[in-house]
Amino acid sequence: MSEPRRVTAAALIIGNEILSGRTHDVNLMFLGTELNKLGIQMREARVVPDTEEEIVDAVNQCRAKYDYVFTTGGIGPTHDDITADCIAKAFGQKLIRHPVAERLLRERIAKMGVEVTEARLRMARTPEHAELLINEVSGAPGFKVENVFVMAGIPRVMRAMFEAAVPFLEGGVTLLARTIGSYVPEGTIATALSLLQDDYPDLDIGSYPFFFGGRPGSNLVLRGPDQGRIDEAGSRLRDLIVDLGGDPVEGGIEVPDTDDD
Amino acid sequence: MSEPRRVTAAALIIGNEILSGRTHDVNLMFLGTELNKLGIQMREARVVPDTEEEIVDAVNQCRAKYDYVFTTGGIGPTHDDITADCIAKAFGQKLIRHPVAERLLRERIAKMGVEVTEARLRMARTPEHAELLINEVSGAPGFKVENVFVMAGIPRVMRAMFEAAVPFLEGGVTLLARTIGSYVPEGTIATALSLLQDDYPDLDIGSYPFFFGGRPGSNLVLRGPDQGRIDEAGSRLRDLIVDLGGDPVEGGIEVPDTDDD
Numbered sequence: 001m002s003e004p005r006r007v008t009a010a011a012l013i014i015g016n017e018i019l020s021g022r023t024h025d026v027n028l029m030f031l032g033t034e035l036n037k038l039g040i041q042m043r044e045a046r047v048v049p050d051t052e053e054e055i056v057d058a059v060n061q062c063r064a065k066y067d068y069v070f071t072t073g074g075i076g077p078t079h080d081d082i083t084a085d086c087i088a089k090a091f092g093q094k095l096i097r098h099p100v101a102e103r104l105l106r107e108r109i110a111k112m113g114v115e116v117t118e119a120r121l122r123m124a125r126t127p128e129h130a131e132l133l134i135n136e137v138s139g140a141p142g143f144k145v146e147n148v149f150v151m152a153g154i155p156r157v158m159r160a161m162f163e164a165a166v167p168f169l170e171g172g173v174t175l176l177a178r179t180i181g182s183y184v185p186e187g188t189i190a191t192a193l194s195l196l197q198d199d200y201p202d203l204d205i206g207s208y209p210f211f212f213g214g215r216p217g218s219n220l221v222l223r224g225p226d227q228g229r230i231d232e233a234g235s236r237l238r239d240l241i242v243d244l245g246g247d248p249v250e251g252g253i254e255v256p257d258t259d260d261d
Numbered sequence: 262m263s264e265p266r267r268v269t270a271a272a273l274i275i276g277n278e279i280l281s282g283r284t285h286d287v288n289l290m291f292l293g294t295e296l297n298k299l300g301i302q303m304r305e306a307r308v309v310p311d312t313e314e315e316i317v318d319a320v321n322q323c324r325a326k327y328d329y330v331f332t333t334g335g336i337g338p339t340h341d342d343i344t345a346d347c348i349a350k351a352f353g354q355k356l357i358r359h360p361v362a363e364r365l366l367r368e369r370i371a372k373m374g375v376e377v378t379e380a381r382l383r384m385a386r387t388p389e390h391a392e393l394l395i396n397e398v399s400g401a402p403g404f405k406v407e408n409v410f411v412m413a414g415i416p417r418v419m420r421a422m423f424e425a426a427v428p429f430l431e432g433g434v435t436l437l438a439r440t441i442g443s444y445v446p447e448g449t450i451a452t453a454l455s456l457l458q459d460d461y462p463d464l465d466i467g468s469y470p471f472f473f474g475g476r477p478g479s480n481l482v483l484r485g486p487d488q489g490r491i492d493e494a495g496s497r498l499r500d501l502i503v504d505l506g507g508d509p510v511e512g513g514i515e516v517p518d519t520d521d522d
Contacts, residue, residue, distance in 0.1 A: 016465065017467060017469055017482070018293075019302075019303040019304065019305070019306060020294075020302075020303065020436075020438075020484070021291070021292070021293030021295075021303075022469075023469065024287075024290050025289075026285075028279070028282075028286075028308070031282070032279075032280050032283075033282030034282075041280075041281075042280040042281065042282075043280065043310055043315075044308065044309055044315070045279075045280060045307070045308035046305065046306065047306035048305055049304055049305070050467075054304075054305070076447050076468065076470055077447050077448040077451040078447055078450075078454055078455065078468040079454065079458050079466075080458075080468060109448075115448075117448055117449070119447075119451030119455070120448035123448075154470060156472065177281075179283075186338050186380075187338040187375065187381035187384075188376065188378070190338040190339045190380030190381070190383075191379060193339055194339070194340035194380070197340050204277065205340075206278060206311075206341055207342075209415060210415065223277075
């Protein structure tokens with residue numbers, strides 16, 4: 001059996017508002033989940049401010065290191081929307097007004113009955129060798145340059161642009177996951193878990209502790225490309241939890257994002 | 262009037278589970294907000310996997326570039342908790358079992374009535390010149406080495422460790438913000454907004470578009486160190502919105518994180 005290739009990606013979340021705490025990013029979670037379904041593992045994410053040098057550096061570092069890079073944010077009509085400029089600079093390409101993007105944008109503007117402004121037409125700017133990510137949701141398309149996919153920050157628009165990006169993506173191995181939770185604390189199961197990891201080097205065994213209802217517990221996640229191996233390790237893990245006095249919960253124990261109680 | 266110094270920070274979110282989309286990070290938003298209150302601007306955030314080389318590289322890049330670095334995650338008792346090891350390596354320090362951390366941890370373990378395991382004692386490991394971030398919530402403290410603050414991933418524990426970090430932090434200028442929202446679309450106000458930005462180079466004017474209830478609109482944020490300047494620019498912005506047929510909403514128009522409707 002030939003080993004399927006690991007295909008990797010990075011996300012670049014562009015926007016001061018995420019760093020200042022004003023806006024809560026929800027795109028990273030979507031991208032991580034959807035890319036894995038395609039056999040692409042997200043290996044890094046960066047949140048950078050609306051600053052040319054920072055964006056250009058991050059794009060160039062990430063596109064050299066990962067198979068794909070997905071950016072979100074900074075492609076609207078306002079002065080702080082500089083992502084297209086930065087992508088052109090990162091690739092050493094001229095920034096143009098893309099003729100197809102302009103036509104689509106003008107059609108949408110006419111349909112909306114709003115004014116054609118220079119600001120709105122900014123959204124048709126792309127690096128000269130970009131391919132468009134045309135979608136039904138936004139008037140202006142996203143675009144790709146080589147392995148870098150440039151998408152909007154608004155989640156609904158980002159998702160539509162991502163759908164348009166999918167045909168360009170070549171996936172490798174899809175990681176499957178099985179989660180088993182219990183109220184056995186991490187510190188109690190850690191040694192046995194480490195031995196299990198040693199026996200299954202082809203799996204990535206993660207432990208995610210929580211306090212819920214005043215009790216410590218942990219969700220244990222087995223990830224890997226082979227369902228049979230995950231099932232085998234999962235059976236052993238369930239036995240371990242029972243031996244330690246716990247009650248294994250398939251799928252994990254759901255805990256809220258915050259635990260302020 | 263002497264110019265107060267800009268103090269900067271980066272966040273390093275450590276954990277495969279954030280990248281795979283399994284877990285939704287909530288620590289970044291907390292850190293961005295709390296740091297700004299202290300006069301520290303978050304300038305970058307990175308999410309990296311539980312991989313030594315990635316963590317060491319990111320720590321070394323960020324600690325050279327920013328005044329402070331805050332890491333979250335990877336300091337528990339299990340085999341995938343390797344943050345302490347990585348921080349020691351990044352600073353070229355030996356990893357020790359910190360005597361005070363060990364004492365505190367053993368006290369907590371005794372109080373909880375659980376077993377002292379090698380795994381649990383892993384949580385007392387720090388680089389040799391670390392200072393502890395002692396807190397009431399976790400048995401094992403977080404720690405700092407020079408300008409790098411190492412905290413847990415569980416939000417409740419992270420927040421307690423952050424409180425313990427605050428006395429070490431020296432803030433600079435605090436950025437104040439004023440948000441004005443309306444159903445004037447970005448593309449309509451963009452040109453005027455850009456001119457306003459030119460008139461107020463000391464402010465950072467951001468535009469955050471949304472679709473809500475089927476209508477496009479935008480929240481406009483004025484950020485800067487001087488309340489008087491923000492108020493002045495804010496009055497002009499309200500007038501602009503009214504001129505464009507909008508109804509300015511002080512504080513902005515609240516829209517949900519996702520807009521799936």
